[in-house]
Amino acid sequence: MKLYLVRHGEAISSLVDPSQPLSSQGRKEVETIAGAFLRTGLSLEAILHSEKLRAHQTAEILHKKLQEIPQLLSFSYLKPNDPIEPLLRELDAYESLMVVGHLPYLEQLLAYLLTNQNSVPIIKLSTAALAALSEENGRWQLDWLITPDLISPSQSHLC
Numbered sequence: 001m002k003l004y005l006v007r008h009g010e011a012i013s014s015l016v017d018p019s020q021p022l023s024s025q026g027r028k029e030v031e032t033i034a035g036a037f038l039r040t041g042l043s044l045e046a047i048l049h050s051e052k053l054r055a056h057q058t059a060e061i062l063h064k065k066l067q068e069i070p071q072l073l074s075f076s077y078l079k080p081n082d083p084i085e086p087l088l089r090e091l092d093a094y095e096s097l098m099v100v101g102h103l104p105y106l107e108q109l110l111a112y113l114l115t116n117q118n119s120v121p122i123i124k125l126s127t128a129a130l131a132a133l134s135e136e137n138g139r140w141q142l143d144w145l146i147t148p149d150l151i152s153p154s155q156s157h158l159c
Contacts (some may be wrong), residue, residue, distance in 0.1 A: 001135040002042070002089065003113075004035065004098040005106050006062065007125045011054040022057045029128035029148040030058050034065035036151055042096070046058060046071035048087075049100040050078035058128070059100040069098075078102075084109045091135075106131075113140040 018108065022030070044066065049059035051074050063072045065143030074107065077086040080102040087099065099106070107121035110131060114122065125131065132143040 001094065002068065002096040003091065003133045003135070003140075004037070004044070004096075005110060005125070005131045005133070006058065006098060007061045007106055007127055007129050008050075008052075008054040008058040008100060008102060009128045011127075011132060015044060019053045021053050026054070026058075026110075026127060028060065029059045031065065032148045032151050033128045033130050034062050034144065036146055037062075038066060044069045044096050044098050045094050046073055047100060048073050048075050048078065048090075050074070050102060051076055052102065055100050060100065062100065070096045078105065080105050084112055088112075110142075 009022045011020040011026055012023050014020050014079065036137045045121040047059050047063055047069055049055045049072070055078070056074065059072060063069055075087075077083075078099065078101045082105055084105065091097070103125065106125055107123065108118075110125070111122045111131070113133060123131065123142070126147045126149070129145065129147045131145045133140050134143050
């Protein structure tokens, strides 16, 4: 199985807008990551996302940019402090899945998959970071991790 974890793009402060939509910078970050993923030629069965607006908007940008993905699904159990077990039970239903969510949820999920224990986060995910994992014979490994900052300005025109 292939699993891609994406933290939502930068959001507007809750002091400015309590619904915390993506900022213009956040939209650019997600577009950059979507372009980088598109260039990999990898495919997805679905994008699952949190019901929170910033994650929903991130998933919509990814879905629109990647176009060949048949499902864009919102799940109530992907909020920042939700337990990871409900998602773990869903993973067997997919061969290739992207999950768009929040901290600390995504960092806890990533740590659990890589260490097989409820440990403290071991990898920091910046906004719009994309972590690619693969599972074989019940063991997960981190294949790669990209952030918008790692993609050079000269490449972002390709997105």
